[in-house]
Amino acid sequence: MRKTLLLFIALIWLTGCAPVSNINQQVNTPTVPPLPQNPQTLLVFAAGSLTESFTELGQSFEKQLGTKVELNFANSNTLAEQILQGAPADVFAPAALDFMEKLVEKDRVNAQSVKLFARNQLVVILPKSNPADLHTLQDLAKPGIKLVMGAKKGPQGKYVEAFLSNASASADFGADYKDAVYANVVSYESTAKSVVSKVVLGEADAGIAYITDAASAADKVLTIPIPEALNVIAEYPIAPLKEASNPQLAQQFVDFVLSPEGQQILAKYGFLPPQGEQSDAASAEIQITDALGRQITLPKPPQRIVIAGKALFMLLDAAYVFPQASERIIGYGSASQGSSNFIRLIDPKYDQKAVLESDAGAEQVAALQPDLVLMKSYLAEKLGKPIETLGIPVVYIDFETPEQYMRDLMVLGAIFQDEARAREVNAFYQKRLSQVAERVKDVPSKPRVLMLYYDDREGTAAFSVPPASWMQTRLIEMAGGEPLWLSANPGQGWAKVSLEQIAAWDAEAIFIISYFKNPSEVVAGLEKDSQWQALRAVREEKLFAFAGDIYSWDQPDVRWILGLSWMAQKLHPDRFKDWDMVQQASEFYQQLYRLDQTFFEENIRPKFQGDLP
């Protein structure tokens, strides 16, 4: 008898602890400051040698931001004078630092904002027919040939002079080389471009031009390279102007020029990347401060990134706003919520990604041979530290509150070497945030709101409220509502509440969230329930099924901004009459993932759930 009792007790005790289902996230900090809106046109003053490259840069920038870019090309000296005399410019990109310094001295440009974005070199060009039969640099000193070059005062003229001085100092050329060459000059051209056209037209026997200009006329001219030892590297600075009509947009353009995408366009036209970056843009060192406040230095931009942990769809959705993500992220844990998977929809390389189990340990992660591992900061002890003992760098990101979104997007921007994109996405979020904040800031009385998570997977319908620190609660506050339940949930996860308590709260509006069942069906069911019909929110037709598409919009996923707009509209319909949520969603996908209207209509719109048109 005693033994049976003991066995029984032992069995009960051994089966004591079972796991519990999970869903969401956490953490808290103050609200985000509003930012001004974008006006339409951006005015860029750029050196003549940048004509082709900046035209293309401007076009891509226009395509990405939808703002018009107007370009003004002339020689750098002229541009600087125009600006000093009050010409309205937003961005200035001359062919030498001197001109930028002039504007810094006159306080038109902030010295800290000046960045070098490209370098250029000189080359000797000859007409295809080579009428003077020139083959070496020494030949330029042959008496009687017709030579053209840039104006002596202009940047190119200065570089030419430096080159000629270098040559004269070398034994191969002789001290009188410089004077002999200058004696042959028949014309000093005002821009680098016209040097090339004179040579192409055969009006000169030779010219000294930039490599980039020679490249643009490659099929019409011959070139004689100038050895590195003699050549002078032209450095191109760029900066937004202090009195730019839209400083933020101006900065975005500068960032775009410096981004890998911008640099690629410049490289196409023969420009060298700025000093400090090697000829290969992929070898620059990266400094990051991550979510735990740690300073991390990556010796080179990571190309094999692994994202580890659970509920990864939120982190992945954020990472994929960077076009580089598809290429550089090589493996992650489950990217779906339930049966929905957004990444599979947008990443053609989805099938090639390595998939980790949600409990993957350091060794399983190491087996993918990553050069960077990203994870949420709560995994630091269990997973982060062992991975770091293997010499694999780890960067923590959280993406749980609006503030963390702004911060962690910048971290990802640094990792993908595309801080411009991070700023662009942040600007989009801030614009929407400030629009909502603007409209709800002076509401006379905030509606008293209840947010309930519906789950019937355990057999009976259960309703839970989120904790105060979660995105869901923050959204209600930002949308101009008053969350009612805060004292009912002291914990850090969803807390179940009874119908009795729901009735006692007497909410003016109730939002129903459901991740595993269509929330509209849930709401339809509740409206038929006689107990629910007695609730004030139901009587006043303020029982809403939370909106979503592939994922519900209430979560700290990138879509929270849509959830905010939608909820603000539901709580204050009179103030948001002109907002079309479908159009808002379409614009969201266009801005974050560059998905066009057709894709949206075919793949996103049919997934709409909750109270959406």
Next chain:
Amino acid sequence: MSGLIEGRAAGRQTSQGWLWGLAGALVVLFGLALLAGRYPTPGLMSLSQLNGDELAMRLFLNLRLPRLLTAMLLGMSLASAGLVFQMLFNNPLIEPGFLGVSQGAAFGAAFCIVFLGSNALAVQGVAAVFALVGLMLSYLLARRIRYGGWVLRLVLAGIAVSALFSSGLGVLKYLADPLTQLPEITFWLLGGLSGIVWARFLSILPAVWIGLSVLFLFRWRLNILALSDEAAFSLGTTPRRERLLLLTMAVLATAAVVSVAGMVGWVGLIVPHLARRMFGADARLALPAAMLLGGGFSILCDTLARTLLSGEIPLGILTAFFGAATFVILMTSRGFRLER
């Protein structure tokens, strides 16, 4: 008569030979387990690969070695503590954590995860403290119970204290963040060695070393202490004091390993049975055998846990599975013994 004694002595020598064989097998198993893993491909890594690949070497030295050593200590401590408990309580269903130790450690770990943050060393420290608190409460409560022999009183006290801690654990799980804290608690409750680095191995080494050494040196006294108080006393022991010493040592080692590995069940219950089945009830042989078998068993389970799938399988699940399977075989087989 003398022939019988000689026969027994000869039998013990054969068994000692088997014991050395077991030790040899453990060393081989340890070596193989070091080479097994997910990197670079699932399965065994060759020695040349190990020499040629810097990442493999770091993995080998910084992760696998401390982890396997911890796994070995884990199995040794649980199995030998289990044997000691089962002998001293004359109860084959007892395992080392039952005196409020396991539930105390679990409560401590969850408490730390929810309220003090999930720093690994903090969780480990709080878990160890609560494990010992659990033991103390059980002991004090047992002294207050007014009926039954001291074995029954300790068992009842252990059950009551464990129940208190597990209800506390329930509250903590209710409060925990389901995305971050709850999985961590769950993982801890199922046991696992995935976060082990050298620092954590070294942090438990002293306690485990002391506990296991004392148990090993006192193994011959166990036979006497397992007798009734009167019989043990008449054989020249002070049964209460010595039992308390051995229990404390067993709990010390258990608390230390549980604090880093979480709740790894069944090792402490099954392995002592296996050891006794193979080497007889004499603790002089059964205790070292339990240590070696326990070490081997948990190395095996942990290697499978980190190698089988591309995710980490909680160690407790595997030990429960293999432990229960072994248990069933033991219960139904007609019995096998290596000697006599």
